[in-house]
Amino acid sequence: MKLFHFFPAIAFIVACTPQDVPIASRSAQFETYPQRLFDTFEINCSGPGESFEKTGNRTFECSEFLPPNAAAYLILNYDGHPQDLPQSVIRLTSTKTNVGYRVDAQVFFNVPQKTGTAVEVPVESKVLDQAISELYQTMGGSLN
Template sequence: MKLLQLAPIGALIAACTAQELPTASRSAQFSAYPDRLFKTFQTSCEGPGETFLKIDANSYECREFLPPDTTAFLILSYDGSPEDLPQSIMRMTSTKTSGGYRVDARLFFQVPQKSGATVEVPVESKTLDKALSALYQAMGGSPT
């Protein structure tokens, strides 16, 4: 996902100002609707094998096919179907709050199974959490 490539730019912007380092988080509070964040998210999801989806008025996804070795690992580990390949999914959701808008990000692998069901395998990464926090801060949010 190109979103992660934009995160160093956000970190540089944040580093150029006198402030504390943001808390590593997948959530942030914004005083107004974070339209610029969601436009950046959409723009970062325009590469080969990537698909941007608007789930509803408050949720967006970037879906990406995985490298062959990761795909094979997920299929074998989670009884996946080779006819319907696993994808990496980053989902951003905004929720109206009394102080503005809260944005939450989730990253997971979605593995379609032979039975027809799907398994969501969460991705945990402190590096990703720090990059998201820097991006949130660069876009005017406060990581929570």
């Protein structure tokens, strides 16, 4: 799942209607468990070089290998391991609350190290945050 390919139509809508742009948030509250959100997330993580994984009871990840230049940059700048290439990752986690379920998104580059645990380099993007917010709202969530 390319970081911006998961949300192409949403990003287009956001770009065309600035007066209706939601407040950017990587978190949302849902009244019921947002199964449709997670099903859509899994379906959209099925392209070449992408892998979907349920990493916990309510945690889902979509990982994708990066283009060579981006991978090389991350390996060199974060002391990565060239035999284990960096990937872009979008992680959605749901947490049961007293009013339903809270869903949080994390977007980062996962840079495996020669020894020890991988480094997670956060990705900051207002455009991506807007797209995530729009997705949450489309799926019935209210932004936190």
